[in-house]
Amino acid sequence: MTRKRTLQRWNTEDAAELYGIRNWGAGYFDVAETGDVVIRPFGNKNSVGVSIPQVIEGMRQRGLDMPVLLRVENILDSQISLLHKSFRKAITSLGYNGEYRGVFPIKVNQQQQVIETIAKFGSRYHHGLEVGSKAELFAAMSQLRDKEACLICNGYKDEEFIDLGLFITRMGYKCFFVVEMPRELDLIIQRAKHMGVRPYIGMRAKLASKANGHWTDSGGDRSTFGLTATQIVDAVDTLREKDMLDCFRLLHYHLGSQVSNIRDIRKAVMEASRMYAGLVKEGATMGYLDLGGGLAVDYDGSRTNYISSRNYSLDEYCSDVVEAVMATLDESGAPHPHIITESGRATVAYYSLLLFNVLDVSRIESGDEKDLPEVAEDAPEATRNMLQALQGMTLRNLQESYNDAIYYRDEIRQQFLHGKVSLRERTVADRIFWTMIKRIAQEKTRAPHPPKDLAEIDLALADIYYGNFSVFQSLPDSWAIGQMFPVMPVHRLDECPTRQAILSDITCDSDGRIQTFIAPHGVKNTLDVHPLKEGEEYYLAVFLVGAYQETLGDLHNLLGDTNVVSIRVNEDGTYEFVREIPGDSVADVLSYVEYDPRRIVEDLRKLAENAVQEGHITPTERFALMQAFEDGMRGYTYYER
Ligand SMILES: *Cc1c(COP(=O)(O)O)cnc(C)c1O
Numbered sequence: 001m002t003r004k005r006t007l008q009r010w011n012t013e014d015a016a017e018l019y020g021i022r023n024w025g026a027g028y029f030d031v032a033e034t035g036d037v038v039i040r041p042f043g044n045k046n047s048v049g050v051s052i053p054q055v056i057e058g059m060r061q062r063g064l065d066m067p068v069l070l071r072v073e074n075i076l077d078s079q080i081s082l083l084h085k086s087f088r089k090a091i092t093s094l095g096y097n098g099e100y101r102g103v104f105p106i107k108v109n110q111q112q113q114v115i116e117t118i119a120k121f122g123s124r125y126h127h128g129l130e131v132g133s134k135a136e137l138f139a140a141m142s143q144l145r146d147k148e149a150c151l152i153c154n155g156y157k158d159e160e161f162i163d164l165g166l167f168i169t170r171m172g173y174k175c176f177f178v179v180e181m182p183r184e185l186d187l188i189i190q191r192a193k194h195m196g197v198r199p200y201i202g203m204r205a206k207l208a209s210k211a212n213g214h215w216t217d218s219g220g221d222r223s224t225f226g227l228t229a230t231q232i233v234d235a236v237d238t239l240r241e242k243d244m245l246d247c248f249r250l251l252h253y254h255l256g257s258q259v260s261n262i263r264d265i266r267k268a269v270m271e272a273s274r275m276y277a278g279l280v281k282e283g284a285t286m287g288y289l290d291l292g293g294g295l296a297v298d299y300d301g302s303r304t305n306y307i308s309s310r311n312y313s314l315d316e317y318c319s320d321v322v323e324a325v326m327a328t329l330d331e332s333g334a335p336h337p338h339i340i341t342e343s344g345r346a347t348v349a350y351y352s353l354l355l356f357n358v359l360d361v362s363r364i365e366s367g368d369e370k371d372l373p374e375v376a377e378d379a380p381e382a383t384r385n386m387l388q389a390l391q392g393m394t395l396r397n398l399q400e401s402y403n404d405a406i407y408y409r410d411e412i413r414q415q416f417l418h419g420k421v422s423l424r425e426r427t428v429a430d431r432i433f434w435t436m437i438k439r440i441a442q443e444k445t446r447a448p449h450p451p452k453d454l455a456e457i458d459l460a461l462a463d464i465y466y467g468n469f470s471v472f473q474s475l476p477d478s479w480a481i482g483q484m485f486p487v488m489p490v491h492r493l494d495e496c497p498t499r500q501a502i503l504s505d506i507t508c509d510s511d512g513r514i515q516t517f518i519a520p521h522g523v524k525n526t527l528d529v530h531p532l533k534e535g536e537e538y539y540l541a542v543f544l545v546g547a548y549q550e551t552l553g554d555l556h557n558l559l560g561d562t563n564v565v566s567i568r569v570n571e572d573g574t575y576e577f578v579r580e581i582p583g584d585s586v587a588d589v590l591s592y593v594e595y596d597p598r599r600i601v602e603d604l605r606k607l608a609e610n611a612v613q614e615g616h617i618t619p620t621e622r623f624a625l626m627q628a629f630e631d632g633m634r635g636y637t638y639y640e641r
Pocket of ligand 1: 257
């Protein structure tokens with residue numbers, strides 16, 4: 001049911017519907033009657049809510065500038081719990097004999113604070129970690145506490161990597177080496193013999209099953225990593241020969257990330273389970289089946305198999321997976337393995353949101369009928385024709401009028417290039433042009449079948465809202481692969497948003513934009529926003545940015561890491577700022593690209609001293625100047641008010 005949106009009757013329920021917050025928010029975000037977006041960290045409708053504008057106010061009082069990446073610790077806690085509870089529910093209700101073991105893949109968000117928080121909240125479920133490189137292994141090793149939790153080592157491993165893992169194994173931790181390439185196995189066998197350790201060995205299978213999506217090249221026959229069925233059987237022979245078949249404990253695969261169709265998930269689980277059963281028959285010890293990542297996030301809230309969504313719930317995922325493993329293994333009489341998943345995206349996406357203020361707005365100002373300019377008798381012919389087209393416009397000839405407008409505008413521009421039309425004459429034509437476009441945009445909403453071509457008009461007429469953030473730094477997937485994230489204002493939602501806008505960041509790069517937004521029935525190119533108020537900040541948030549966005553970001557225009565603030569909400573709705581990490585300073589980002597900030601200041605000092613010598617400034621002015629330089633170097637890389 002869609003409500004009729006009118007200025008008088010607008011209320012916060014309309015806002016919730018317009019932005020789809022209850023579809024993509026997973027119960028964690030909602031619109032309150034005050035018009036504020038609230039965080040409901042305990043994930044249900046009637047639990048306490050924390051107003052985002054109030055959190056922003058708290059940050060401002062503490063001197064933290066926008067943009068800020070806000071992390072809500074409780075949401076991470078809740079997501080880990082949900083994953084384990086859903087699997088437990090499926091395991092109990094189906095009578096499955098194995099257990100569930102989750103691991104968090106470090107690459108999805110490597111920040112120390114995130115890994116520490118996951119280790120803390122995950123400890124009651126033996127939640128482990130997955131690593132793909134030596135550096136990630138060190139990060140994981142710093143969190144080792146639980147001997148029941150799994151440490152999964154994927155990625156191509158050299159001798160040093162393997163030795164580190166063997167030390168961990170010797171200390172009594174469950175460290176699995178997942179063989180990605182046939183040659184790795186020899187090195188593992190050799191190092192294990194040398195160190196006298198019985199390793200836990202896993203094999204990554206290349207499945208024939210595939211999924212569709214941006215990130216799913218990891219699955220299927222052509223995936224870069226993993227062993228074919230033949231190579232796995234060869235590995236079994238090698239291990240048997242070396243008397244190490246008992247070390248073969250785990251079968252792994254990874255279909256790719258954001259697998260939006262449950263059918264693809266089920267097919268892959270079935271194929272892997274068959275393979276697992278075959279390995280048990282071959283005499284391998286086994287015991288663990290690792291399904292990798294892929295559990296998707298419903299970014300657009302549509303609950304479909306669209307790329308930014310998923311057509312299944314967490315409960316369905318868990319019960320489908322457990323059921324498929326069970327059915328396949330029962331058929332072959334093999335015991336049920338422990339099931340591991342490496343869910344990264346679904347674990348952390350909800351936990352972070354990017355907050356920023358709007359710095360400025362660019363609007364197409366002309367085009368109101370009342371400021372239609374006088375057209376002189378001797379005005380260029382194209383201008384007069386355009387005016388005539390405007391006067392002759394009806395509901396029936398919208399497309400034709402649009403074509404005329406474009407045609408005559410182009411003609412005027414041509415003549416301007418050749419010096420036949422003056423600057424002022426061009427402006428007159430431009431104003432008539434925008435009046436026509438605005439009128440067409442209005443009229444087409446009344447036309448029963450508006451021509452399809454005219455859809456682009458709305459985008460051409462949209463305001464540009466300039467946000468204090470960098471798409472390249474904070475939303476790299478939005479820029480690189482067109483990933484959609486939910487975006488909306490976080491306050492004033494009791495007012496009808498009367499403007500349509502696209503969002504530009506402050507890099508002034510034409511790619512530094514967001515122009516795909518979630519609409520009630522699909523996507524659209526503009527965002528509904530409120531007009532700015534004089535002397536008042538306007539805040540927007542990009543939600544669900546906890547996965548993959550933090551370290552993929554780059555230093556385009558030398559805009560650095562944003563401030564990061566973590567809050568923890570108590571049962572009664574009060575909250576604490578548990579951690580603040582200041583973003584990069586100007587000096588920080590300069591040093592990343594190999595400048596020496598001290599030398600820059602030194603050079604500036606010389607410049608200033610010369611200016612004193614030449615009498616341009618006084619020594620006291622030099623002092624003030626140097627202070628300004630030094631403050632600037634220590635300052636935030638974003639726009640500071
Ligand atoms: C990236 C990756 C994951 C994480 O996938 P998500 O879809 O984020 O859960 C898990 N396992 C492996 C091997 C990966 O490469």
